[in-house]
Amino acid sequence: MKGKKGNKHEGKPDGRVGRLDESTIGYYRRVSDALKEGFEEEEHRSVFLKNVFNELKDKELEISRNQTASHILEDLLQYADASQIEEFINGITKDLETAVHDRFACHVVQTALSKAGNFIQSGENRSALSELILKISKTFLEFVEDVVMDTYASHVFKTIIEVLSGVKVTEEVSRSRLSRSQQRGKSVEATTDKTGQEQLPEEFAEYLNEFISKIKELPNLSELLLHPVASTVLEALLLVLHSTDETKCQKLSKVVLKRCSNVLQKTESPTQDSKPPLLMVDTIGSHLLEILIRVSSEKEFRKLYKKHFAGCLAPIMLHTIANHIVQTILQKVSTEEQLEMIFDEMYNHFEDLLAVNHIQVLQRLAEACVRVGIKQNEFIEGLLIAFHCYDPKSKQTSCVTLLCSLKTYDVYYGANEEETPKPVVSLPFNIQGSLLLQQMFKFKNCKTIISSFLAVSPDDLVAMACNSCGSHIIDAFLQCAVVGEKKREQFVQKLQGNFMKLCCDKNGSRTIDTMWKFANLKIKFIIIEELAPKDRLLQSDRYGRFIFKNLAVDLFKKKKNEWKELQNREIRKQRMLKELVSDSVEVKEKDGQEEVRKEELITTDASDQIGEIFDGIAKKKKTKSKVLDEEDVLEPKKKKKKK
Structure with missing residues (x-):
């Protein structure tokens, strides 16, 4: 198994490894179609899988080396039982060297080993599958130096490490560096997911320790750190140890850093x-x-x-x-x-x-x-200086606009020296600027950001609400802990006359939903009074119909008092829930006698179950305080017509 690669001209007269005849590949395509369609009864699926694995017997490696068939086998193995996995691994590893060095078969081996690990942890066919894993591990142990640097065998090696440790490394981490670089725009998170529930055989830990010792003793370890394949093996091993044995993880880290x-x-x-x-x-x-x-x-x-x-x-x-x-x-x-x-x-x-x-x-x-x-x-001060809007203080009101566009004051407004300068370009929205603003709204003191946000023109606020990046900035503002009712009301008033436009927009409708969750009765009344006369247009729109339902527009038009009672009830439930949870709850742990303070801010609607709980609380406990002043706001009185 010493650095062997699949030979293009090996084994077939036409020079193509893994080539199958049309009838064979057609059979496995039909197998794939059957798996996608599913089975009405479990018995039918069992018979089907039994027939397919019987057909596959003694041809596991040959079929796995075909590009199309290998993907079908990976899907098929997900449905296999423990005995079928055992039989398949026995078959494909008869020529282990060829299997793990083949560009397609190696991934089939990976899937089979990973499935075997799951069965071992659940206790199914534990003894036989464990012996197979140990047998393959023993072979890999002899050729660690070559395996870690091989493009295909390294994938199988990482799967063996996962099975031996009972820890699953996320796909983004275990994937090769080339494959990761092709995932443009996607962040790669180095995390692990513990899948093991039962204790693994003791021999697994012994073999894992031997692998660690072998890697530490590699003479070319310093070269492997910059190797595109070997480095991913080291990453996977570090993450596995971080989840299973912190001491060994730190020891391996020290060795790597020293090298x-x-x-x-x-x-x-x-x-x-x-x-x-x-x-x-x-x-x-x-x-x-x-x-x-x-x-x-x-x-x-x-x-x-x-x-x-x-x-x-x-x-x-x-x-x-x-x-x-x-x-x-x-x-x-x-x-x-x-x-x-x-x-x-x-x-x-x-x-x-x-x-x-x-x-x-x-x-x-x-x-x-x-x-x-x-x-x-x-941080806010440094950012204002960087965007050239710190001094004079009047420039600070434009910081949200500048952060949205990621342009400095000089670039955005040009050489305009007027008291109220006008931008030379329309307000663009940058995803990085949006994410930065969302974090800043979580600061304990973000008055500068809040004041700047409320200084944004109504047209730009509408554009922000209808933008996929900008709408999340509004969400962050509404959820901000230091934004009070008056600030929210001021924001809603700036959007008056544009609610219908927002409701009929994909992102704007999301903004309306968020505003409704955080609104008191006065704000809700401002919104629904503008939308109610346009209920038919609202119902006919693909996004507006959800707003029509969520805001109970139909109930408002027919029975305003009932609508008001419904909103008061919801506000009361949310307020009571917030009071219960926001109170500091001290929980003494039995072992450490440590006190834990739990503080949460409830920002979502109370569910039906929570409603039932509060209805029960309301019967037992009469609240002395009345409903908020905003809850008593009535619709504007209409002037009586003179007779």
């Missing part, structure tokens, strides 16, 4: 134009370094940051590839001391980050400020 010290050497006196270390700027090594940061303990993270990052963040966060490492560091930060150190180093480079379009770094910094709870005012 890569020559490509992670920090510049002695770095400047903004200094080049970051090789491991940080390499597309392969940087991703491995991100994983090392994520799995590091609190103590090791402090050491790692102090040794390799402190004092030289500027060139790293401005680099095209290395900036992702800074994002990972910011996600890892958990203490005030760490955040203060990092924030102070980044503060003077906000505008530089905007210039190179590394807005995600600022997003991660904003998230850290929310999570740790410090440096929020300084």
Whole structure:
């Protein structure tokens, strides 16, 4: 099994490996169609699977090497029982070397092994399947150095690690670097999903430890750190150990970091134009370094940051590839001391980050400020300076508009020196700017952002509500903890005359729904009074009909008093639920006697079950306070016509 690759001209006279005749490939296509259509009875499916696996017997490897048939087999194995999986693995691993080095068969082997791991954990055919896994693991153990660097066998190796540990690494992490790079616009999260429930055989842990020892002792480990295939194996192993054995994970991390010290050497006196270390700027090594940061303990993270990052963040966060490492560091930060150190180093480079379009770094910094709870005012101040709208103070009212478009004040308004300058371009919405604003609305003190938001013109607010990025900014404003009823009412009044337009728009209708959830009776009355005369148009629209139903427009037109009672009841339920949950509840744990404070903000509608609970509470307990003043707001009185 030493680095063997599938030979194009091997085994077939026409020079194509895995080629099947038309009747065979037609049979497996019909199998695929039958699986997609499903079966009316379980018995029919069992008979069908039994027949297919009988047909497949002794031809597992041959069929698996065909591109079309291999995908069908991967789907078929999901329906197989434990005995069928055992028989299939026995068949395909008769020539294990060919199976794991073939570009299509290796994925079929992966699926079969993963399914076998699930059965082992559930206790089905445990003994026989465990023996198979151990047999394959023993073979891989002899050729670790070659397997980790092989494009196809490495996938099978990662699956074996998962089965031995009982931990499933997410597909985005286990996928090859080339495959990940093809997923443009999608963030790759290094997470693990524990699938094991029962204790695994002791031999599994022994073999896993042997694999770890073999990898640590590899003479070319430093080269593997930058290898496009081997690095993904190391990442998977680190994540598995992070979930199963933290001590071993930290030991492996130390070995890896020690081996890569020559490509992670920090510049002695770095400047903004200094080049970051090789491991940080390499597309392969940087991703491995991100994983090392994520799995590091609190103590090791402090050491790692102090040794390799402190004092030289500027060139790293401005680099095209290395900036992702800074994002990972910011996600890892958990203490005030760490955040203060990092924030102070980044503060003077906000505008530089905007210039190179590394807005995600600022997003991660904003998230850290929310999570740790410090440096929020300084963050807003630094951002206003970066957008050239900090001084004079009158410019600060335009910060939301500038963040939406990710343009500085000079670019957006041009050289206009008027007291109320007009933009030289229409308001565009940038997804990164939208995400940044959403984080800033979570700050404890975001009065500057709120004032700027309310200063946006009605036309721009309508455009924002009807935009897929902008509508989420409005959601964040409405959910903001420091936004009171008066501010919400002020916002709704600015949209008056445009509610119908919003209701008939895909994103605008979402905005109306969110406004309704957070509205008091006065605000609800403003909205529905404008929509009620246009009920027919509302019902005929694909989006408006949902608003018609959610707002109970028909009930409002026919029985206003009943509509008002319904809204009062819903407001009362939400208010009571909020009061119950927002009270600090102290729970003493039996073992540690620790006190836990639970505070939540209820922003969603009360369900029917919650309604029943509150109806029961209302009968037992009479509330002294009356309904909010807004609940008593009546519709405007019409003037009596003179006789």
